[in-house]
Amino acid sequence: MTAGPPVPPDPEDAPSASMPGGAPASIDPASTATAASPPRALVRSPLSDGEWHRMHPLTPLFRGGFALVVVAGIIIANxxxxxxxxxxxxxxxxxxxxxxxxxxxxxxxxxxxxxxxxxxxxxxxxxxxxxxRFHTFRITGDDVEVRSGVLFRTHRRAPLDRVQGVNLTRPMVARLAGLAKLEVVGAGLDANVKLEYLSTANAEAVRADILRLASGARLGEAGTDAAPRAGSRVSAAASVVSAGITGIIDGAEEPVAEPASVVHIPIGRLIASRLLSGSTIGLVVAIIAIIVGSVLGTPWILFSMVPTVIGFGAYWIRSITKSLRYSIAPTPSGVRITFGLFTTVTEIVPPGRVHAVQISQSILWRGFGWWTITVNRLSGRGLADTSTDQFTTVLPVGTRADVERVLRLVLPHLPESEWPLIFEHGVLGPTADDPYTNSPRRARLLRPLSWRRNGFDLTPDALLLRKGFIWRRLAIFPLARLQSIQIAQGPVDRALGVANLHAHTITGPVSGSLGIVDRDAALRVFEAAEAGVMTATAGDRSHRWAGDEAHASDQDEHRDA
Known part of the structure; x- marks a missing residue:
């Protein structure tokens, strides 16, 4: 099934202005719609024509699913x-x-x-x-807007020039009905706009349109898709359940004309990496301590351990299932990341939306040569949303070859000459000809294990922070995304002539702190980074990554005319 016919705008939502005396001045709705909407001849999807459309007719059923579960529970209990x-x-x-x-x-x-x-x-x-009827959306040349509510109306808007990504989520039950939820990631706290639910075909077409508009290009350059015929709804409804069951096996994006994943994680490696995690080791130590304590005279402690074991088991299984069917691949609109076994999430991160990248390795993984990659990026979610962490891990566990492939996707503009600084010197270093500026020997007591690795390097494109011995970490901060740099000293630091360096970026798992570096070297990198950030920001074109292309195309069309 497809979305309903265009919905005429409500009178209370029409724009209005005021005259100097305070009297309202009328505005022609037709001229407003024409100015806000892209030309109809250039629209690719029928749902991206700047008009109001309704969600899929089954949307209230899936959005109110929790209430139905409660009612079913009351009936079963009686x-x-x-x-x-x-x-x-x-x-x-x-x-x-x-x-x-x-x-x-x-x-x-x-x-x-x-x-x-x-x-x-x-x-x-x-x-x-x-x-x-009251849940509608529209996509114009500037915004994605959603209106909902009957008694209490809600109107959310996501400016296209501030889109940080577009996520397509398919919960398991919704997949059986061939539905998907689209989430436009905004650049603020609780700034996301959700289109739930659309048919999977419509959701993918709308996602492509949103990303193309956000890039600064026109929809007409991508061609036009044929709108579904009204007579085909019966056959589509008959095959939607079987297609949803097939989608659980083949994946949320099958079949899609997208490049194959550059990384494939074996299930054995994924399970082993979770077994060798710090949380698993901590749980084992806690169980041993409780068993010893119960044997020595407090057996009731064993009963208090049962909820902890059950909770950790659920967390452990969930951490595995959400990483199954993981894939990452390049697309014209950015990096596509897919994960999840039951509820499948496919997100596309446009260029320039990654603010920091970190490669880390636990000492438990060192013998296997495994690493994980996390990023700092705007998720547009509220502070109470616990699902934010799944959007910051772009590689759950991978080999060196996997790490290099993923880094080339999330850092596409890094020059080839700087790649040895990433892995050879950064992740595996220090080497004999180490280019990093490390902690001085006089302060080795403050970093007894990691002072040889603890260091930084500044390139024309990024600031690299290397640290850790038990947990090896290399943090990469693109200068075009860096917000500020801070140097701090305590009384012990002043006595030893060292300082603490901190690179400020958006909140995330990647920390910008680097302690115990030479004070004079910290001052030099402070001044150099200031100039580097200004140069990188002035030359950054990732905000509207296809804007130059679209502008050149318009000029060519004008010359041809």
């Missing part, structure tokens, strides 16, 4: 004994339990009960219909 008697009569000694069904039959209220059930069903259908 009829639990009857269900047990129906399937296992011996468990209740052959006696039928009393429940509301017996009351209805004994008092001859069958017709009243059926009418009540019918009324509730009709009320739910009416509520779902009204909710669907």
């Amino acid at each position: 009829f639990r004994d009857r269900l047990i008697y129906l399937f296992l009569p011996d468990e209740l000694d052959g006696e039928m339990p009393e429940d509301p069904v017996d009351f209805v039959i004994d008092n001859n209220l069958i017709l009243v009960a059926l009418l009540a059930v019918l009324g509730i069903v009709l009320l739910l259908i009416a509520l779902f219909y009204v909710s669907w």
Whole structure:
């Protein structure tokens, strides 16, 4: 099924202005729509024409799924004994339990009960219909907008020039119906705009349109897609369930004309990396300590451990399932990352949206040659959203070859001459001809294990911070995304002539702190980084990464005309 016909704008949502005296001045809605919408001849998807459209008709059912689960739970709780008697009569000694069904039959209220059930069903259908009618979206040349709510209206807008990415999420149940949720990632706290739900085909087409508009290019250059015929809805509805079941096996994006993943993670490596994680080791140590404590005289401690084990087990399994079917590949609109076994999430990170990259390796992984890559990027989510961490890991576990492939995707503009600074000197260093500026020998007592590795290097494109012995880390900060640099000293630092360097970027798992470096070297990198950031920012074109191309195309068309 496809989205409904265009919805005329509500009168209260029409733009208005005021005259100097305070009287409202009318604005022609037709001229407003024409100015806000891209030309119809250049629109690729029928849903990206600047008009208001409704979500998929099944949207209220999936958005209100939790309420339906609660209602089903109440019904099952009231009829639990009857269900047990129906399937296992011996468990209740052959006696039928009393429940509301017996009351209805004994008092001859069958017709009243059926009418009540019918009324509730009709009320739910009416509520779902009204909710669907008032849940609309539109895509203009400047914004993605969503309106929802009946009594309390909500109008959210995401400017296209501030789009940080577009995520396509397919929960397992929604996949059976061929639906997907689109989330436009904004550049602020709780700034995301969600289009839930659309058919998978429409969601992919709309995502491509949003990314193309955000790039500064025109939709017409991508061609036009044929709109689905009205007569094909019956056959589409008949095959949607089987297509959803096939999608669980093949993946959310199959088949899609996208390049294959540059990294493939074996399931054995993924499970082994979780077993060799710090959280697993910590849990084992805690279990041993509790067992020893119970043997020595406090056995009740064992019971307090059960919820912890169950919770950790659920977390451990979830960390594996969300990394299954992982893939990462380049696309014309950015880096496409897919992950998740049951609920599949596909996100596309446009160029220039990664603010920091970190390669890290635990001492437990060192013998296997495994690393993980995390990034700092705007997620557009609220502080209470616990799912933000899954959007910061771009490589859960990989070999050196995997790390290099992923880095070339998330840092595409890094010159070839600087790559030895990343892996040879940064991740595996220090080497004999180490180009990094490391902690001085006089301060080795403050970093007894890592003072030889603890250092930095500044290139014309990035600031590199290398640290850690037990946990090897290399943090890469593109200068075009760097916000500021701070130098701090404590009383011990002043006595030893060292300082602490801190690169400021957006909040994320990548830390910009580097302690115990030579004070004079820190001052030099402070001044050099200031000039480097200004130069890199002036030459950065990633904000509208296809703008130059679109401008050149417009000039060519003008010359041809």
